[in-house]
Amino acid sequence: xxxxxxxxxxxxxxxxxxxxxxxxxxxxxxxxxxxxxxxxxxxxxxxxxxxxxxxxxxxxxxxxxxxxxxxxxxxxxxxxxxxxxxxxxxxxxxxxxxxxxxxxxxxxxxxxxxxxxxxxxxxxxxxxxxxxxxxxxxxxxxxxxxxxxxxxxxxxxxxxxxxxxxxxxxxxxxxxxxxxxxxxxxxxxxxxxxxxxxxxxxxxxxxxxxxxxxxxxxxxxxxxxxxxxxxxxxxxxxxxxxxxxxxxxxxxxxxxxxxxxxxxxxxxxxxxxxxxxxxxxxxxxxxxxxxxxxxxxxxxxxxxxxxxxxxxxxxxxxxxxxxxxx
Amino acid sequence: xxxxxxxxxxxxxxxxxxxxxxxxxxxxxxxxxxxxxxxxxxxxxxxxxxxxxxxxxxxxxxxxxxxxxxxxxxxxxxxxxxxxxxxxxxxxxxxxxxxxxxxxxxxxxxxxxxxxxxxxxxxxxxxxxxxxxxxxxxxxxxxxxxxxxxxxxxxxxxxxxxxxxxxxxxxxxxxxxxxxxxxxxxxxxxxxxxxxxxxxxxxxxxxxxxxxxxxxxxxxxxxxxxxxxxxxxxxxxxxxxxxxxxxxxxxxxxxxxxxxxxxxxxxxxxxxxxxxxxxxxxxxxxxxxxxxxxxxxxxxxxxxxxxxxxxxxxxxxxxxxxxxxx
Numbered sequence: 001x002x003x004x005x006x007x008x009x010x011x012x013x014x015x016x017x018x019x020x021x022x023x024x025x026x027x028x029x030x031x032x033x034x035x036x037x038x039x040x041x042x043x044x045x046x047x048x049x050x051x052x053x054x055x056x057x058x059x060x061x062x063x064x065x066x067x068x069x070x071x072x073x074x075x076x077x078x079x080x081x082x083x084x085x086x087x088x089x090x091x092x093x094x095x096x097x098x099x100x101x102x103x104x105x106x107x108x109x110x111x112x113x114x115x116x117x118x119x120x121x122x123x124x125x126x127x128x129x130x131x132x133x134x135x136x137x138x139x140x141x142x143x144x145x146x147x148x149x150x151x152x153x154x155x156x157x158x159x160x161x162x163x164x165x166x167x168x169x170x171x172x173x174x175x176x177x178x179x180x181x182x183x184x185x186x187x188x189x190x191x192x193x194x195x196x197x198x199x200x201x202x203x204x205x206x207x208x209x210x211x212x213x214x215x216x217x218x219x220x221x222x223x224x225x226x227x228x229x230x231x232x233x234x235x236x237x238x239x240x241x242x243x244x245x246x247x248x249x250x251x252x253x254x255x256x257x258x259x260x261x262x263x264x265x266x267x268x269x270x271x272x273x274x275x276x277x278x279x280x281x282x283x284x285x286x287x288x289x290x291x292x293x294x295x296x297x298x299x300x301x302x303x304x305x306x307x308x309x310x311x312x313x314x315x316x317x318x319x320x321x322x323x324x325x326x
Numbered sequence: 327x328x329x330x331x332x333x334x335x336x337x338x339x340x341x342x343x344x345x346x347x348x349x350x351x352x353x354x355x356x357x358x359x360x361x362x363x364x365x366x367x368x369x370x371x372x373x374x375x376x377x378x379x380x381x382x383x384x385x386x387x388x389x390x391x392x393x394x395x396x397x398x399x400x401x402x403x404x405x406x407x408x409x410x411x412x413x414x415x416x417x418x419x420x421x422x423x424x425x426x427x428x429x430x431x432x433x434x435x436x437x438x439x440x441x442x443x444x445x446x447x448x449x450x451x452x453x454x455x456x457x458x459x460x461x462x463x464x465x466x467x468x469x470x471x472x473x474x475x476x477x478x479x480x481x482x483x484x485x486x487x488x489x490x491x492x493x494x495x496x497x498x499x500x501x502x503x504x505x506x507x508x509x510x511x512x513x514x515x516x517x518x519x520x521x522x523x524x525x526x527x528x529x530x531x532x533x534x535x536x537x538x539x540x541x542x543x544x545x546x547x548x549x550x551x552x553x554x555x556x557x558x559x560x561x562x563x564x565x566x567x568x569x570x571x572x573x574x575x576x577x578x579x580x581x582x583x584x585x586x587x588x589x590x591x592x593x594x595x596x597x598x599x600x601x602x603x604x605x606x607x608x609x610x611x612x613x614x615x616x617x618x619x620x621x622x623x624x625x626x627x628x629x630x631x632x633x634x635x636x637x638x639x640x641x642x643x644x645x646x647x648x649x650x651x652x
Contacts, residue, residue, distance in 0.1 A: 001490040001536075002629075004612055037363040037492060038513055041527035045511030069512075076509050159528055164327045166363060166492040166530030183402050185371030186395075187364050188511070201367035202485055204492030204530065210327075286330055303328075 001206045017212035024218050027148050034170040035198045035208050040138045040157040044073035050190045052078040057106045059083045064091045064115030091118040093253035108132045114140035117290040119252040119263030140260050144228040152176050161302045163210035234300050234309045235259045241313045247320040265295035327532045343538035350544050353474050360496040361524045361534050366464045366483040370399035376516045378404040383432045385409045390417045390441030417444040419579035434458045440466035443616040445578040445589030466586050470554040478502050487628045489536035560626050560635045561585045567639045573646040591621035
């Protein structure tokens, strides 16, 4: 933590972190990797400020609260079309959009790949042709194999699958990095960040070091492919139980279910609260749904083991037996 | 690091960090404390974007590379006057400005309190009357007693005296927090950050935790007052030796010398390089001057002990004896 970011030992750390990520994620050479600050929320502005370069048009799918926030930021800077939204249905599914709705001259097309709060994900990505697809993968990055070449840009706040909060990973195709309006703050300029190897100013050095360790761990687990197998197993265990339960109901559309965030309710807020409280006593913490939706949410990121999910299912079964009549 | 930033245990951590800072720094109640991201470099833009609210004028003193970067960002957004600059003299002193140069209708007056690269500091702050004084204290915060009430805003990147890189501390007088232009990115809006207690999005949780531990440490050392005594002792030890040395020369104007960064040269770049290399062998690392200026720089932040400085002086004496004839 005391190491100068301009020192040789630290240069080795940040370069190794990038090299490891390129390897485990299969990032093509024509993409730049950036380690930034400010979280996904700063990307919500950086993306339009950098990528609205030609038509100043972008298409957005509004599939959750964070996609909605991204959309609101983008609306400050260009002609933004909401090509699909599930807002009216509490974001319980991924909007299905006919590609004829996509604008062929848009500067980019935006999605949030996994919707943390609602427990949904894109199981198939929109085919946007020549329009670069930009994806917020904050809550699903490295959870399953992704073909980076299908995206113009992938980004993620670190705090789910990457490392400690305070690092934002950006993977961007080189041709999308270019000049920005002169009024864009220096720190919000991808080109300046890229030209300086993420060291225009002091980066979050320790966080990046931790990301490097995480990439080592992923490789040791057998890579992203192995994690995906385990993640599918974990999610299936939980969803299979929920689907046959008479007490618990999943809240996300089945075909859009997330592998990372499993959302469910009993249908009775008091019983939900009782479940959350009793689960905590068993060491099953942070099971409460996001403050904006209530209910329950099991976030089963890469770090969660199959055994951990089994423990949750066992507890849910026990709770169901004890509370079925309630 | 795995703790949710919305959890009760984490709320206790961030609230305690703020309370401790308020105590050791004597921050008045009409000031808000923010824990942000992006480093001082993002503040270079946030300050004009938030504070150029009325006349859209601001006065800057250009006392170093970071003040100059701050100035360039501000020039994107308003009518900026450079009331003093030491750029032509390689920033070797703090520009002395007649207060008649200050614009009475400026929205703020900007200084960089300590110039890390050049080893200078403001020993007296400009008397700006009703114009809020904004100070970058990245490399001197908590190194000496400061009367916060004399400032409109004080800010600092964490990585010198506060904790790990990736946290930016902002202390701002409440009346300076207000509405911003609708095109300002959400994450660059002090009001939004303040209204959400630095938790509009996930903050750099672990870094803030470390800041809290640092504030404990400072209190345990006897507070900022005790650190200031020690810092003055450390700096005097080094400057006194340099002033009587026949080999080493200080590069900063005597009356503007920093307590944190002591810059010096031999006058011979080869000998400087030899000094840096031999010092490193003795465990005296990171003594090389900033890549933009060369020479040597001893950064003797709060964490450096008097014994550490004595070790450096002893080594300099030995080096001088061995190299005087060179």
